[in-house]
Amino acid sequence: MTRPAAVLFVIAVLGAAAAAADIPLAERKSGYEFMARETRAMQDDDSANPATLWVLDAETLWQRKEGSAGKSCADCHGDARTNMRGVAARYPAFNEARGRPIDLEQRVNICRTEQQRATPLAFESKELLALTAYVGQQSRGMPIDIANDAHIRPFLEAGRVMFTERQGQLNLSCAQCHDDNWGQKLAGAAIPQGHPTGYPLYRLEWQTLGSLQRRLRNCLFGMRAVSYPYGASELVDLELYLMWRARGMPVETPAVRP
């Protein structure tokens, strides 16, 4: 092979690798499976999982009357342990009034502004993380179940494009790490497949609970790409695509990650 031909061959191989297909459904792994034994033990035992502190706070918040309507979450939804079961496994979900999918954080804030007539909670605030972790925990062990209907499909497609298109100064796509190179190392840390099965989760690096949008913004920052603001439709579309990509996998909320 002449040298130019060899170069072309290498480019062709790299090109093929970059265009690798989705991970087959049966080969998907939760981030849990990439963790050390000690970190798994933290997630497995609620009394060792720091996210439990937020969940306990939310049990109180759920009952607290808020806003000018003077209503609590429980006034409409009753006992979260029975009535919120399976809810988080279906989010992001299509919202008729907004004509687009919304995530669980937005759902909580819509309830706050429209039902409780209270001010919306800030993204990554203790209260919003607590409530989403509490609602999420009620779906623990249930399979992620994202509707893939005519309403959702354009947004799912937008999320897929966001996941597979190269972006940022490093010219990377999400898929290059999480579809093509999962299981490898990036600066000593395992690259997971990127299934959002346990959000909001306690990340040891953050030393706090954090949402999926915080994680996505971190990734975008690392790629030196545009980091969309919290609540941006681009981030919700990406959340939607990632949840659909993890369809059928059990919810782990609130998980622990390194």
Added chain:
Amino acid sequence: MARALINAPAKAKRGEVIEIKTLISHIMETGFRPDSTGKPVPRDIITEFICKYNGEEIFRAELFPAIAANPFLTFFTVADETGTLNFEWIGDNGFTATESVNITVE
């Protein structure tokens, strides 16, 4: 008051070695980090943890800025009598938190 979580067996056999797990919510601000304006954020950590079993001290720990937020401490003791385990956390800015659990020894 900070929220604390204790995991200790409610019942134990006399002479049994039992594990006690404690978790408390606390930011454990090191005092070494600058805020967005460049000024150091003042230190705010838990400095001491004490566990007493029927009034007798069985475990004590000193905590320092390198310890992560929401400190999780586990230790072992021998269950020798029915009674109460008292937990106390002391920290900067007058921080104190207490918790107690009962244990029945058969």
